Structures are given as structure tokens and as C-alpha cells.
Amino acid sequence: MGNTTEQVSNTGFGAMMLVFLAGSSMTIPLASVAGHDAWISILIGTVGSFALAYVYVRVCQLFPGKSLLDIVGVLFGSWAKRVAGLLYAWYSFHLGILVLRIFVDFISTVALPKTPNLVISIVMMSVVLWAAHAGIEVLARCSLVVLFFILAEGAVSMILMSKDFDFSHMMPILDRGWGPVMEGATQIVSFPFGETVLFAMILPSIRKISRANKLVFAILLCGGLMMLVVNVRNSLVLGETASKMIFTTYTAYQYISNADFLERVEPLAIVTWVMGGFVKSCVCLYVCAQALAVVLPVKHYRPYLLPLVILTIEVSFFIYKTGTESVQFALWVWPWYSLPFQLLIPLAVLLIAVIFKKGTAAPAAPNGG
């Protein structure tokens, strides 16, 4: 992975990460356990995510040009690198399955109820396969376009929904205490912020690694603000019910009605979801194939893409049976299940690198960055 010739601009990388964060988190409710105090959970979660991000960004900066898996290889040997490759391949594959399943559930519920789920999955994953095959540079450029749509959609929706805002929906603040808020913050750190650990496999491809720290923190902050705005917007329109719905943003869009003329703009939410889901699935597929290319060391990851896409589609059908199962998994299992991937492994790598003084600091950026 370290010998990759693909390079992405810092702007493209930032756009990709921001769309990855926004991908599924702007459509489904975050920190639903905190109810109308979810915005506090988002703020705390955003701050907490800086610690997670610092670990993997620092590791990548200590070994410029090397991915997290390459660094594991340098510090622990080739077998540890293969095991880590297998673990991260599974993690990104699993995440990709969940993203696809939520995407298919959403589309089949709100947009194409009579279309078989298999058709929706195949169409989505065909485009994902094409983009992942084209490489990370293409994906970064796609993300720039997608980001523009997401930001424009967010701004337009705020204006259109503003007449339905009811600020009493946000009161009283902290009526159920800090417990649910902290639970919500923990969930937000693991989903979606912690999932950005996958970018530790892409970080070596960015042109100015010395600026990675500032870039990643800025992206996490922007992502947190976007989630905060969307969450507050949905709560102001829907009230307490916002935290009890699965597709909150879509429901909030249904409230838009201006001058008996501008109505039924829900497809905007669908477009955002499709684009965000596309980028997130692409990143998961790309990282999974890259990680597998480390398990049995080979030069190219592309041959693995097609079987991985077929497997993703197949497993997405039986990953869970009902929506309740997925909610329970997200609430009670996902934060702990993803902890080793998001924190423990990168932290162990960082500690070993610092204690044994391995690695070389990133070279200074040409423009003093």
C-alpha cells in the first residue's frame, strides 16, 4: 500500500472525508438516545473524535508515505501486518455491507417500493465498483462535486424549513440529565467519526502529509457542525419525534410547503443520501481491497473489487432481519465492536512507535505548512 503511485490533493481528501462523514449520518438520527439534547451529544462527540483522529494521523505522520498497515508491518513484522490487514479488510467490508443495507432499506421504503432490493443493490454497487476501480484520485474528485450538492442541499433546506421552526422543541435542556447525552456522544464517536480510521489507509496518498493534522481536525469540525445543523433543523421541525424516526431528514423534508407552490422536495434528501452513500461505499470497498492486497502481498487491489462487490450485495441481505435488530446492534454493539479498529490498534501502533522512537517525522511542507 505504501508503494502506491496514486495521489490525491488535500482538498480532494478533505471533501472525501467530509462526504464520508455526512454520507449516512445526515439522513438517519444521531444520538437518538439523547432525544432533543442530541445536539449536545454531537458537540461532545465531535470534540471526542479529535482524540481518535489524532492517534491515526500522528501515526501516519511518523511514517510518511506509509499506511497504517504498512506501519504495523514496520513495527511488528510481516505476519502482524497480514493479521491487521485481515482485520481492517473485515471491518471495512462489514461497514460497507451496513451502508449498502441502510441505503437499500431507505430507497425501497421511500422511493422505489416495488423495485426488488437486489436490483437497487446491483445498480448502486455497479457504480461503486466503477469508481473504486478508477482509483482514489477519481473518487476524491467525485467527492468534491458531491460535497457541493450536499452543502447546497443543506443550505436550501434550512431556508425552506425555517418557517416551520419551533424553538420550544429544544426545551427543556438536559431534562433527563447527562446520562443519555453522554451515551449519545459515545455512539457518535464510534459512528460516524470513528469510522474515519479507514482514511489511515488513504492518508499516505495525500500530497502534503505534514498538513494532515490540521486538515483532518478541520474536516471533523466541519462534519460535526454539519451534523449539528441537520440535527437541530430536524428537531426544530419535528420535535421529540425526530429522535424516534429512522429516516428523520426525509420526514422533515415532507414538511416543506411554501406558498402552495414549493412542495414535495423530498427527492433532494434522496439525492443527498444516494451521493453520500455512494462515496462511503466506495471508500469502504477501496480500503477493503487495499487491506486484502496486504494479506497476501500483491501490487494491485483491483482484481479483488468484483468478488468483494458480489459478497457485499449477498451478505447485505442477511446481515440483519429487521430494523429493530439493526438499531440494537448500532446502540449496544457497534461502539464496542469497533473500538479495537478505531482506537486500540492505532493507539498500540502509536505507543510502540513513540516508545521505541521509530519512524521519521513528516518533511516540512513547501509553503511552510
Add this chain to the structure above:
Amino acid sequence: MAIAHIALFVAAAGCAAWLQVSRLVEVKEKKQIVMYLLLMGTAVVIGIMEIAGIRLPSPHMPIEALLKPFGKWIFHGSEG
């Protein structure tokens, strides 16, 4: 009907695998052939089982069995 679907699926996956493997044989990427066949083989087996209507266990089962009690214990508020 299921047999026809299975035959179609196996034929499609087989063609894709044949094209890819022949390309990899040319460049002598033995490790990649092994991994590719492993992945494609798994995909074909799971696909056949799904088309045949065999209910496959969710990969979440062992993870949930291990972590759900712990998660429920930590997150009391979620139960409300």
C-alpha cells in the same frame, strides 16, 4: 426456476473469474490468483445458497453474543 437462476449466476461469476484469472496467469501473480479464487469461490457458494433459499446465519450473531450484554449493561438509558 432456482436451478436456472443458479446456473445463470454460476455462469456469470465463472466467466468473470475466467477472464480475471487468465489475466493474472499471464502476469504470474500466483498469490493474487489464490486470494481472488478464495473470494470469488466464497461469493459463488453464498450466492448459490441464497438463491436456493437456504437461510444463512447473520455474521452479527457471534458479535452480538459477545458484546450485547456488555453494551446493554453500559448503556442503561437506551433501554428506556
